[in-house]
Amino acid sequence: MNATNMLFLDILLVIALLSLAWATLTATDARRSVILFIAFGLVLTLAWARLLAPDVALAEAAIGAGLSGALLLAAVQHHPRRALSSERQNTGKLANEKQNDSNPADLKSSVAIRWTLTLFCIALAFVLIWALLQALSSETSDTLAQSVSANLANSGVSNPVTAVLLNFRAYDTLLELAVLLTAVLGIFALSEQRTGYLPAGPVFNGLVSWLVPALILMAGYLLWVGAHAPGGAFQAGATLAAAGVILRLAGKRNIGLPVSKSYLNIILVIGSGLFLLVGLTMLALGRPFLDYPPAMAGYLILLIETAAMISIAATLILAFLGGRPRNREDRSC
Amino acid sequence: MIDTLIWLVALPLASALATQLLPRYATAIVISTAIATSINAAALLYAVATHGVMLYQIGGWTAGLGIALRADGLSALLLMMAAIVLLASSIYASAYFNDNPLRRRFWPLWLLLWCSLNALLLSGDLFNLYVTLELLGLSAVALASLGGKTAALQAALRYLLVGLLGSMLFLAGVTLIYAGYGTLDLATLSRVVAAGPIAWSALALMTVGLLLKTALFPLHFWLPPAHGSAPAPVSAVLSALVVKATFYLVMRLWLDIFSEVVTPQAASIPGVLGAAAVLWGSWQALRAERLKLLAAYSTVAQLGYLFLFFPLLQALPAGAARDAAMGGLVILALTHGLAKSGLFLAIGIIQQRSGHDTIRDLDGTAQRLPATTFAIALSGIALIGLPPSGAFLGKWHLLAAAFSAGQWLWVVVIMIGTLLAAAYTFRVLGHAFGQQPYPRHPVTIAAEEWPALILSAFATIGLGLAGAPVWQLLKVSL
């Protein structure tokens, strides 16, 4: 397709993104912000696709537009009134001892501070653009991308993004799974799951009956296809989590997660645990940490990704539940 | 031997998972992990001292394509301090949370925090540093909010927002670096980076992000409530280690990787902010009504001293004077880490025993808890910078550097800061000593009092009298 047509698409996407970002950030009402943010995520998916980043587009469609949106919507709907309450009001409620420190919430009310910060942001935008244009116009060496493709054959997969994520920079991904685990443990430490949803009506049940199997099927497909085409554990995990979220929205309580605490713990830990175990096994075999033997690499990556998908999906579902599952017997379904 | 580096990250992570799976054995797992990791850190320190810089290429890929872990004298010293503080705090926490139901939530997050600290100090890759920063930030927030009521949750939420904003600014800087230089590896970057808009704006973004997390004045507003309302062992680690980890990164960027890019004018900015932090933090500590807030404001001030070194190190030419000042900076940071964690642990005991930590009502603490009061006094000595504490050496070198660089302003700041520190320390001790009979057993709760005492004693006596190896180790640099 020729450049002019692409230019029209680019301009439309950029206008849509900028106006949606601005509207999301300046909305007076939190619920409106959330809806605009979801629309922003949808358009963003198109932009990633246009910039030839299908892996990122998949993740954005699953997480950015879908799950983050559901998380945020649940947050505004849970406390429609309080979610809007400003930090200023909250700080006023702070009944602990006198705070000696200057309170930034008070500072914010000052018009002068608002303008100073706005001018600072404008200046930052100019500096950023200046530096970025310098960087993009200078002939930066492409060595890293070249060495990725040079070593792709030894990585065990043929999708370069999966190779970077699960082989060349696998250590990042291991720590990222630890971040997910930290978040869910932090959520557990904070509270129990929020109240559930009303049992679904016939229309919703119809949606559930075809959407959930489709999501599970799609998750399996993404996991498998990730080795040689866009896809992988994260996209698959988010898709699987979406199935859980739908079930939860339809009023089901345990949405397929085990009730037993120890089984639940295993599911949460298995992603990072298996990853670490593979890494340490390599150490025991006299190889560097996470250095897979090339012949085994493909299988090991698939194994790690499967475990990671399970943990990611469970983590995201529990994040949507907003706390540790209750042990009480379920009477509603 | 060289596997030490990866085990410093892998072992706490593995134990975190194990404590989540086997909560019944959590304490045993944590204590044995703490001992093993401390031995590991000591082994690393020894290896760096004898063999020089340590490098570990994860996955066997060359750094750049893959991620490398690196340890030089600076990171090994900080890893060792982290290990000592965390070992002592783990023992303390096992008694502090004794049969509290929070315990099973606490241990996995605690070990994840340790894992992220070690990973940050060892990381040789800019994006990996971003991931470790996020891991550190989230685990710290989760721990700070543990079991807390409104005030603690409020503080934790602000801490989280500030932390996320800081990491995002850091990531923006990393993005510019990748756009401009096509690499994320720190060693490669330090070879190719050149003064220019890309390096300046990337450094500025990363620095602002890190200073937010390090709580340098005036970006410190979140620290006193967060450190003041967390459980005691968490406060100790937040004040002693978590802010130090991001400070370490600022050091690494300004004094090592971007040292060719930084101009004297730029280096005076952290200096001026540091001076303001020293004065403001000390003043607020003097006015604080609660011990924990006093300790938290004192952290703001002590971080200020560390930033005073930046303009001086920039002004001094490479050579003996600069090396001496560098050692002073590191020993000041180490002393503060040990002393402040000791102080927070001691405050935790007082809080648990008397149900409050209001300074005015401390009368008789010296009689009821003599060992704890002694720990507070020892850490006070280190915070003021009296001899023989490590902070005395640090401030000595700070003053020497200020004289030889001819930057007299800092001398005044150091003087005033020291006087204020003496004032707030003696204010606490003045209240703690009262006219009451002493008990027969000075140590009443061994598992909690010993860790506090040892940390403070180490800061005051250990580092002061045996600080010379620090200068030797710092000669091993990337």
Place this chain on the structure above:
Amino acid sequence: MPELLLVCLAGLMLSLLLGLIRVLRGPEAGDRMMAAQLIGTTGVGMLLLLSLLLGQPALADVALILALLAAVAAAAFSGQQRETGND
């Protein structure tokens, strides 16, 4: 053949623009959510066309995920929470 695809793409771009106007203007939350769904559906169409035009078969997968997950967001919007905590 590419000409036909381009005409379709232009039509979808117009639809995206209209959806954008409605999502920005509201006025009710429901209007915005419906418009967001329009953007999502339009996006699915555009992704399929781009998949052909750019020669990127993977974009068809993206379209599929977008179609499935946009439904999740809509369900989250309409799902009603229990008032009390006794579930």
Place this chain on the structure above:
Amino acid sequence: MLTAHWLYGLSGCLIMTFGLRAVLLNDSLLQRIIALNVMGTGVFMILITIAYRGPDAAPDPIPHALVLTGIVVAVSATALALTLIRRLTEEQDND
């Protein structure tokens, strides 16, 4: 330099600074969380723009992998923040 670099690079910078401004100035906690997400998206857009090498060249996979990691980290942080907000409002209702 390609037209797409100009367009998307500029938008990335602008979206990031829009987000930053809202993080600093917005009063609502929830909207600050959203603003952080928008800000992150701006940074991700810069990364994806850097990776783009024109319509016929394969893009650099490393920024794509970094963005994927970044998205997962962002959703974890968002989830934790939302739970904290919910817990805080519950706690305030009890007071």
